[in-house]
Amino acid sequence: MDIKQALAAFAALSQQTRLDVFRRLIKAGEEGISAGELGEQLDVRQNTMSANLAVLLNAGLVRNERYGRSIRYFADFEALRGLLSFLMEDCCGGSTEKCQPLIEELVCAC
Amino acid sequence: MDIKQALAAFAALSQQTRLDVFRRLIKAGEEGISAGELGEQLDVRQNTMSANLAVLLNAGLVRNERYGRSIRYFADFEALRGLLSFLMEDCCGGSTEKCQPLIEELVCAC
DNA sequence: TCCATATTTCATGATTAATTGATATATAGA
DNA sequence: TCTATATATCAATTAATCATGAAATATGGA
Numbered sequence: 001m002d003i004k005q006a007l008a009a010f011a012a013l014s015q016q017t018r019l020d021v022f023r024r025l026i027k028a029g030e031e032g033i034s035a036g037e038l039g040e041q042l043d044v045r046q047n048t049m050s051a052n053l054a055v056l057l058n059a060g061l062v063r064n065e066r067y068g069r070s071i072r073y074f075a076d077f078e079a080l081r082g083l084l085s086f087l088m089e090d091c092c093g094g095s096t097e098k099c100q101p102l103i104e105e106l107v108c109a110c
Numbered sequence: 111m112d113i114k115q116a117l118a119a120f121a122a123l124s125q126q127t128r129l130d131v132f133r134r135l136i137k138a139g140e141e142g143i144s145a146g147e148l149g150e151q152l153d154v155r156q157n158t159m160s161a162n163l164a165v166l167l168n169a170g171l172v173r174n175e176r177y178g179r180s181i182r183y184f185a186d187f188e189a190l191r192g193l194l195s196f197l198m199e200d201c202c203g204g205s206t207e208k209c210q211p212l213i214e215e216l217v218c219a220c
Numbered sequence: 221t222c223c224a225t226a227t228t229t230c231a232t233g234a235t236t237a238a239t240t241g242a243t244a245t246a247t248a249g250a
Numbered sequence: 251t252c253t254a255t256a257t258a259t260c261a262a263t264t265a266a267t268c269a270t271g272a273a274a275t276a277t278g279g280a
Contacts, residue, residue, distance in 0.1 A: 007124055014121035029202040048269055050228050069226045069277050092139040102215055158239060160258055179247045179256045
């Protein structure tokens with residue numbers, strides 16, 4: 001994770017629809033949610049949703065997979081872990097002995 | 111932490127200077143860093159830095175305290191913890207038994 | 221092959237954010 | 251009280267982002 005990626009990730013999460021989408025995908029876990037379902041659930045038009053999903057994809061926060069005619073989206077927990085590590089790097093003067101292992105475990109240990 | 115606050119926080123972190131500032135403040139811990147020092151360290155003009163610090167303040171990610179003529183800024187670890195909890199809420203279908211305690215411990219256990 | 225469904229891509233207008241120069245406020249010390 | 255230092259505020263310009271209508275692409279089934 002470099003600063004460019006981190007900035008893209010934070011920018012992606014700084015918009016209502018995209019933050020809603022990402023939180024739903026985190027909740028959905030392995031199952032994921034299709035683009036269409038996300039649009040319905042959040043009452044967002046099809047092309048607007050598509051554009052927002054593209055931003056999340058581009059930021060590396062989600063991945064997708066085609067199933068027939070629909071495309072399912074999934075939160076990328078690995079990326080989220082990387083983002084947190086980047087943010088907390090050298091936390092409190094570099095005494096990462098405590099923080100870093102916690103970050104590694106987090107997101108998503110469930 | 112509600113969605114408005116979360117959006118403000120992510121927006122604040124989606125700009126290079128502000129992300130740099132926040133990471134430095136996390137590293138600095140209790141000691142904090144003054145506005146002027148931050149401007150020098152990151153080679154950012156005084157009023158630009160001031161505006162960016164105002165954005166971080168407004169997002170609740172940092173707090174400040176006046177010491178004589180200078181004003182020191184500090185990362186608000188509590189706010190960061192709240193942001194992560196918000197993001198990971200209902201992680202993986204609501205099985206937060208594992209995640210939530212980790213989030214609580216994290217940021218900054220050092 | 222033709223049609224319907226699911227999704228993405230493109231161009232555009234509208235809103236919002238970022239930086240800057242100039243100025244104002246606040247504190248410390250002579 | 252005067253001056254220097256540290257920081258914030260204001261107004262204006264430039265730049266980036268967002269939602270939208272229209273059109274394109276991809277898949278599945280009749």
